[in-house]
Amino acid sequence: MYGLLIVGVQHFIETTYGSECWNRVVERAGLGAAVTYQTQKVYSETIIERILEALSEEIGETVDELSYQSGLYFAAFTTHSGYEKLLRVQGRDFIHFLQNLDNLHEHLRFSYPKIRPPSFFVKSNSSARIELVYSSKRLGYVHYVRGQLVNLAKQFFDLDIHVRLLGQEREGLVNHVTYEITHEGKSWGSLEADYEEQGLPEWGNTVRADEFFTLFSFYLVLTRDLQLKKVSQSFRNLDPEIEGANLSDKFLIARPYISVTFDAVSSFWGLEQFICNSKLSVLERFIRRALMLSNTADSVVGRSTLLSLHSESL
Structure with a gap:
C-alpha cells in the first residue's frame, strides 16, 4: 500500500492521542520509533493492521472502533492534503x-x-x-x-x-x-441547491442506427447471452474476429468486481452519457459552474485529462 494511507493513520493518532502515543505505538508494533513514512512510497500491506492493533493495546479500545475513527479522520485528512477539489466534483x-x-x-x-x-x-x-x-x-x-x-x-x-x-x-x-x-433528511443532498439541470434537446426518432454508431470510436452491442453482436471498427482493427464472439472470450472485466453475466453488466447501464469533450481544463472552473465529472464524456481527452492536470498540480 502507499504511504498516504499510513500517514493518514499517523496524523489521526498524533492529533487524537499525541505524538508520544504515536511513538509508543509504532515501537510496540515493531516498526521502530524513528520511522518516517512517505505518501508516494509503497509499504507492506500489514503496517496499518499492526499499528491499529498496537494502538488498541495502548489505549484499551477495540480495533474495529479505532479503524472506524481512523476512516473518519482520513476522509478529512485527504481534503486538507490537496484533494478537496477533486472530491468535490465527483x-x-x-x-x-x-x-x-x-x-x-x-x-x-x-x-x-x-x-x-x-x-x-x-x-x-x-x-x-x-x-x-x-x-x-x-x-x-x-x-x-x-x-x-x-x-x-x-x-x-x-x-x-x-x-x-x-x-x-x-x-x-x-x-x-x-x-x-x-x-433522516428528505434527499441525498446537493452541492449546488440552486442549480437548474437542463437536459439534452430531443432527438426524436429519426436517427438511424448506422448514423448513431458513427458517433462512437469504441462500442459493443451485446445480446443476452453476451455475444458481441456488433462492435466498432476500432475494435475490429484490433481483432478482426471479435464480432460474433462471446464477451468472456475477448475481454476481462477488471473493474468493477462483478461476475460476467448479462444482468451484472447491464446493472451499470443506467448512466448518463454525453457525446462531447470538455473544454474546461481546471477543476476550479467546474466548481464555479456547478459541473460534475459525470457531466463529461469519460474519454482520454475528457475526465482523464482533467484529472491528470489536477494530479500534476498536487
Missing part, C-alpha cells in the same frame, strides 16, 4: 458521488501508478436508503470505509448518515462487503 448528490468513486480511484493512478483500488457499486437506492457494495482484495477495512463514508457525506453534502454492515462474502481473492446507508 457528484452532484451523494448517490452520484458513490457511483463515481471507481472513476476517482482509477484516475489516481496518475499519481499512484501501483495503487490497488477498491470498487464501489450502488446496488440499489431510494430517497432514504442506499445499498452499497464495497469490493477489495484487502481484508480488515470494513469499518475504516464505514468511517470514510460518514465523513464524506457530512463534509460535502451536509448529510448525517448511518452506515450499517449487512454482510460480507469472499469470492476468490476479492472480499465483498454490503452496507446499508440511511439518513
Whole structure:
C-alpha cells in the first residue's frame, strides 16, 4: 500500500492521542520509533493492521472502533492534503458521488501508478436508503470505509448518515462487503441547491442506427447471452474476429468486481452519457459552474485529462 494511507493513520493518532502515543505505538508494533513514512512510497500491506492493533493495546479500545475513527479522520485528512477539489466534483448528490468513486480511484493512478483500488457499486437506492457494495482484495477495512463514508457525506453534502454492515462474502481473492446507508433528511443532498439541470434537446426518432454508431470510436452491442453482436471498427482493427464472439472470450472485466453475466453488466447501464469533450481544463472552473465529472464524456481527452492536470498540480 502507499504511504498516504499510513500517514493518514499517523496524523489521526498524533492529533487524537499525541505524538508520544504515536511513538509508543509504532515501537510496540515493531516498526521502530524513528520511522518516517512517505505518501508516494509503497509499504507492506500489514503496517496499518499492526499499528491499529498496537494502538488498541495502548489505549484499551477495540480495533474495529479505532479503524472506524481512523476512516473518519482520513476522509478529512485527504481534503486538507490537496484533494478537496477533486472530491468535490465527483457528484452532484451523494448517490452520484458513490457511483463515481471507481472513476476517482482509477484516475489516481496518475499519481499512484501501483495503487490497488477498491470498487464501489450502488446496488440499489431510494430517497432514504442506499445499498452499497464495497469490493477489495484487502481484508480488515470494513469499518475504516464505514468511517470514510460518514465523513464524506457530512463534509460535502451536509448529510448525517448511518452506515450499517449487512454482510460480507469472499469470492476468490476479492472480499465483498454490503452496507446499508440511511439518513433522516428528505434527499441525498446537493452541492449546488440552486442549480437548474437542463437536459439534452430531443432527438426524436429519426436517427438511424448506422448514423448513431458513427458517433462512437469504441462500442459493443451485446445480446443476452453476451455475444458481441456488433462492435466498432476500432475494435475490429484490433481483432478482426471479435464480432460474433462471446464477451468472456475477448475481454476481462477488471473493474468493477462483478461476475460476467448479462444482468451484472447491464446493472451499470443506467448512466448518463454525453457525446462531447470538455473544454474546461481546471477543476476550479467546474466548481464555479456547478459541473460534475459525470457531466463529461469519460474519454482520454475528457475526465482523464482533467484529472491528470489536477494530479500534476498536487
